[in-house]
Amino acid sequence: MTGELAGRTVLVTGAGRGIGRAEALYLAAAGANVVVNDPGVQIDGRGGDDGVAAAVVDEIRGRGGRAVADNGSVTKWADVQRMVDLAVAEFGDLHAVVNNATIEVNKGLEQLSEAEFDDVVAVKLKGTFAVSRCATSYWRSRVDAGVRADRAIVNTASGSGLLNPLPTQTNYAAANAGVAAMTVVHALELRRLGVRVNCVSPSMVRTRLTNSVPGMDQTPSVGQPDPKDPMVVAPVVAYLSSEGCPLTGQVLSVRGGAIAVNQGWTRGAQVDKQAGLWTxxxxxxxxxxxxxxxxxxxxxxxxxxxxxxxxxxxxxxxxxxxxxxx
Ligand SMILES: NC(=O)c1ccc[n+]([C@@H]2O[C@H](COP(=O)([O-])OP(=O)(O)OC[C@H]3O[C@@H](n4cnc5c(N)ncnc54)[C@H](O)[C@@H]3O)[C@@H](O)[C@H]2O)c1
Incomplete structure (x- = not known):
């Protein structure tokens, strides 16, 4: 296919629904080969449905694009290795990974169990680490074989974790803050391998995660742009995945058509006692x-x-x- 992503192979995790599905469709329409990963779990991570990823692949192929389904979990190291291997076996290379998968279990600290904390962190934070780690091993092997190419990692964080951590989201907010921090660490470490690492932070996008948020069901009148459409994030992810994009180490908030640079924690005003301990x-x-x-x-x-x-x-x-x- 021709397009801005022609010849690129991109793995998108959690690509069966919501924002990940839109990203997979957009990337494929722009010419990328897409590995559509999704085990099709419920919001809290239970269950599973292989048909969720398969449906997106059918949609892409129906439009003349190239995609393959994968039902592994980003929480399982062997599954993640298989995702990377599948991209290379099917399409000959892997140029970008989009770490998008998430689950949510929203409870106050007083109710949140150890397992509920671990489960969310396992998908959001450790899953991002696992996919980036396996992809980087593959990319290191290519560099060692003398093959250099533009590679990219695109992580996904949330305002709940960066700008406005929300009550009932101990696990989710902490994991998202960790994803943003990991983005900067990996950008610093991987430039020497030709890997750029960035992060998008979607905001107020209409998916199953947000359908109970007041006002999310409002759609604009016919012909007007819909700022809550999951598709709004996809062009940004495509740009960050594309060859020649110069960005690395950035965390970009995306709300409708507005893209803002997140500058994270900054040192604010200070008091300073020059000599001796404070009392x-x-x-x-x-x-x-x-x-x-x-x-x-x-x-x-x-x-x-x-x-x-x-x-x-x-x-x-x-x-x-x-x-x-x-
Ligand atoms: N919707 C928003 O407004 C919003 C806001 C901020 C951040 N985000 C982020 O955007 C991303 C996508 O969210 P969404 O709203 O589309 O959610 P969604 O629930 O619609 O989609 C998430 C997908 O991830 C998959 N998934 C869950 N566990 C997985 C695992 N172990 N391995 C692989 N896939 C797994 C699910 O099956 C699901 O299809 C998430 O990272 C989320 O934190 C969304």
Whole structure:
């Protein structure tokens, strides 16, 4: 196929539904060979349905594209190795991996079990590590054989973890923050192999994960762009996967047509005692001079329009009521 991604082979994890499915369709339409990975699990990771990935592959092939299905789990090292091997066996090479898979188990810290913490971290954070690790081993073997090519890793994080960690998301927020940190570590380490590493952070995209969020079901009138369409993230992922893209080490928020650079934690105002240890009373006095933002104020300003006319007090009451329900 001709197109901006012609000749590229891309593995997309969790590509059977939502944002990953849109990415797979877009990449294939742009000419890429796509490995559509998805075990077809439920939101919390239980169950499985091989037909979910197969349906996306059928859709791509029906439009004249090239794709192959894989039903492995990013939580299993052997499955991940098989995904990389499948790309090479089927299409002759692997140029980019898109770490998109996720599950969610949203509970307050008081209710969250050890297994529920581990399960989400296993897919989101360790799964990103596993796929990047196996792909990099393959890429290292190519470099050692004298073959250099433009390679890319595109990770997926979330505002819940970066800009506005949400209550009930201990596991998901921590994993997403870890994905963003891993993006920078891998960008620093892998440039020498010709591998660029970036991350997208989708926001307010209509998928099964967000269908209970107020307002998500609203669609624009006919002919108007739909900023919540899962397809909005796909061109950004395609660009980051494409040969010649210069970006590496970036975490880009994508909300509708708006793409913003996330600059992560930054050092803010400080107090500095030049000599000797601080005393506790000194700390109480000096830290009070810093602009320390209350986390509910920060969440309220991050939610902005989504909070409507409700104020910060109402937000805290809503969060507490939600925690009591779970
Ligand atoms: N929807 C949003 O607004 C939004 C916001 C921020 C971040 N994100 C991120 O975007 C990505 C896609 O989310 P989505 O909303 O499309 O979710 P989704 O639930 O629609 O799709 C996720 C897919 O991942 C698959 N998956 C789950 N466990 C897997 C495993 N072990 N191995 C391989 N695949 C597995 C699922 O079967 C599912 O098809 C996620 O990384 C999510 O954190 C989404």
């Amino acid at each position: 506790v009373p000194e700390l109480a006095k000096n830290l009070a001079t810093l602009p320390l933002e209350d986390p509910f104020d920060r969440l309220a300003s991050a939610l902005g329009d989504a909070l409507g006319s409700r104020g910060r007090e109402e937000l805290e009451a809503m969060v507490n009521a939600e925690l009591d329900k779970r």
